[in-house]
Amino acid sequence: MSHKFTAVTLNEADGIRVKLQGELDLAAAGEFRTMMEPLAVDPSTRLTLDLSELSYIDSTGIGILISILKVRHAEQAPFYVENVPPHVQKLFDVTGISKFLIPQR
Amino acid sequence: MAEVKTKQQVKLSLPAQADYVDVVRLTLYGIASRIGFSYEEIEDMKVAVSEACNNAVLYAYSQEGGVVDVIFDIGDHELELTIRDQGSSFMANDKFGHATGWHDKSLDDVQAGGLGFYLMQALMDDVSISSQDGRGTEVKMMKRVLAIGEAK
Numbered sequence: 001m002s003h004k005f006t007a008v009t010l011n012e013a014d015g016i017r018v019k020l021q022g023e024l025d026l027a028a029a030g031e032f033r034t035m036m037e038p039l040a041v042d043p044s045t046r047l048t049l050d051l052s053e054l055s056y057i058d059s060t061g062i063g064i065l066i067s068i069l070k071v072r073h074a075e076q077a078p079f080y081v082e083n084v085p086p087h088v089q090k091l092f093d094v095t096g097i098s099k100f101l102i103p104q105r
Numbered sequence: 106m107a108e109v110k111t112k113q114q115v116k117l118s119l120p121a122q123a124d125y126v127d128v129v130r131l132t133l134y135g136i137a138s139r140i141g142f143s144y145e146e147i148e149d150m151k152v153a154v155s156e157a158c159n160n161a162v163l164y165a166y167s168q169e170g171g172v173v174d175v176i177f178d179i180g181d182h183e184l185e186l187t188i189r190d191q192g193s194s195f196m197a198n199d200k201f202g203h204a205t206g207w208h209d210k211s212l213d214d215v216q217a218g219g220l221g222f223y224l225m226q227a228l229m230d231d232v233s234i235s236s237q238d239g240r241g242t243e244v245k246m247m248k249r250v251l252a253i254g255e256a257k
Contacts, residue, residue, distance in 0.1 A: 003127055023127060025123070025126060025127065025155060025159075026123040026126060026155075026159045026162060026163070027123035027124050027126065027127070029123075056130070056151065056152075058152050058155050058156055058159065058221070058224070059156055059159070059217070059220040059221040059223075059224055060159060062217070062220060063217030063220065066207075066212075066215055066217055067217070069212060070212060070213075070215075073212055087145065087148040090145075090148075091152065091224070094206065094224065094227045094228070095206050095207055095220060095223070095224065096206040096207030096208035096209075096210070097207060099207075099208070100207075100212055100215075
């Protein structure tokens with residue numbers, strides 16, 4: 001069982017896809033935030049987060065998602081979150097971030 | 106807080122560093138599955154205990170060397186967790202009272218602060234916090250095994 005967090009950026013025909021794996025917790029947050037900043041502020045490309053292999057998230061990670069949402073919203077840039085595992089979806093529903101996330105294309 | 110009949114106790118004493126919070130989750134997983142909690146309940150508790158540890162890591166100590174104690178009080182069908190630091194208080198009581206979710210808010214109004222406390226309260230059956238100036242913060246949280254605690 002791998003806990004270490006990784007984020008892999010894929011340049012695809014229809015935009016940038018970032019695939020998250022492992023546990024997005026306080027220890028992983030700083031690096032992930034730094035990695036996402038330049039991607040989030042670029043309105044020219046569509047940005048998708050694939051959460052299919054995200055095994056854990058807490059308020060730290062959800063806080064980063066809300067920052068990305070705010071930036072993308074301000075830039076009127078497309079942002080999608082895909083393949084949300086059930087236990088992550090539950091936290092999205094409990095916090096209320098769900099209503100800001102566009103689930104699938 | 107409801108009285109919990111304590112059978113056994115496990116104590117962890119960890120450096121107040123982000124890298125150690127997953128040790129708490131691993132320990133929690135081992136203890137909670139032994140008590141008989143469901144996968145979903147364990148996932149809930151993992152987040153709740155991590156939120157309390159995150160607060161200690163982020164706010165309790167102004168310099169390195171701080172410690173977070175996590176105490177697992179293991180009941181027959183419930184688990185009580187105590188997360189304690191000896192740092193300077195960060196006004197936890199104040200934040201605790203005002204923790205809300207984002208359901209009724211617009212994106213512009215959403216603030217990430219306080220979300221950890223909100224999650225603790227939403228995911229556990231009981232949460233209490235005491236914070237004394239200069240003497241640290243103690244968070245206590247409890248969860249019962251749903252399959253036993255409530256008739257369906």
